[in-house]
Amino acid sequence: MRTVRDADGDTYLLVKRSGESSRVRDPETGEERYVENADLEAVEGESSLATAAAGVPEPVRRTIRATPDDRALGLLIDLVDRGPLSVVEVMDAYDMCESDLHGRLAEFRVAELIEEVDVGGRRGYATTPTAEAAVRLLRGDVESAETVDDES
Numbered sequence: 001m002r003t004v005r006d007a008d009g010d011t012y013l014l015v016k017r018s019g020e021s022s023r024v025r026d027p028e029t030g031e032e033r034y035v036e037n038a039d040l041e042a043v044e045g046e047s048s049l050a051t052a053a054a055g056v057p058e059p060v061r062r063t064i065r066a067t068p069d070d071r072a073l074g075l076l077i078d079l080v081d082r083g084p085l086s087v088v089e090v091m092d093a094y095d096m097c098e099s100d101l102h103g104r105l106a107e108f109r110v111a112e113l114i115e116e117v118d119v120g121g122r123r124g125y126a127t128t129p130t131a132e133a134a135v136r137l138l139r140g141d142v143e144s145a146e147t148v149d150d151e152s
Contacts, residue, residue, distance in 0.1 A: 001048040002129050013048055014040070027055030039048060041137040061136035068112035071096070071149045076127070084126035115128045 002014045004024060012024035012035075021034045043051075052059060067073040075094060079085065085093070093099060103123060108114040114130040117124055 001052075001102040003043040003046045003051040004040045004045050006035055010044065010055075011046075012040075013051055027052050028054070041071060057133070057137055058071060059130045059139050062111050063113065063138070066107050066113055072107075075101075075104055076108060076131060077109075077135055078127065079114060080127045080132050084117050084119045084124050085125040086122040088122060089119075090125065098150075110149050 001148070003011060004014045004022070005011050005104060006024075011027065015023040015025050015032060017037065019037075021036050023032055023041055024035050024040070025032045056064075063073075063076065067076060075096075082093075090101065090105070091098065096104070105114065108125075108131075109116070112128055113123045113134075115126050117126040119126075
């Protein structure tokens with residue numbers, strides 16, 4: 001598989017090349033179609049696997065990279081649902097040891113899924129628009145997540 005671009009500048013995955021046309025896959029929809037070879041050019045230096053992943057919205061890709069298991073994903077989802085929480089509230093709310101919880105929160109900060117905020121005069125955490133869009137997309141709410149995805 002290779003990354004190719006058509007005459008309109010749209011990027012596809014080359015599935016099969018024939019004499020006069022090639023079968024290409026749209027990374028965003030997974031749909032395949034035939035395009036004349038003369039209308040395609042190879043995109044050098046771009047991984048076909050990276051092109052395939054680009055079909056998934058950035059907030060979701062970022063969340064996938066930052067949540068290695070269901071507990072981590074659940075933590076992020078709960079933070080999205082409950083809004084900004086103080087560190088004290090976070091420590092009391094979850095069945096994770098302190099070091100695991102702080103480690104996961106640090107990973108979320110690095111991934112720009114949460115940010116430190118003041119919550120009632122205490123240090124706390126709030127989710128970013130990227131995390132909120134990712135959770136909406138994962139729940140299937142594409143329409144309300146699209147505007148945030150365009151801003152990320």
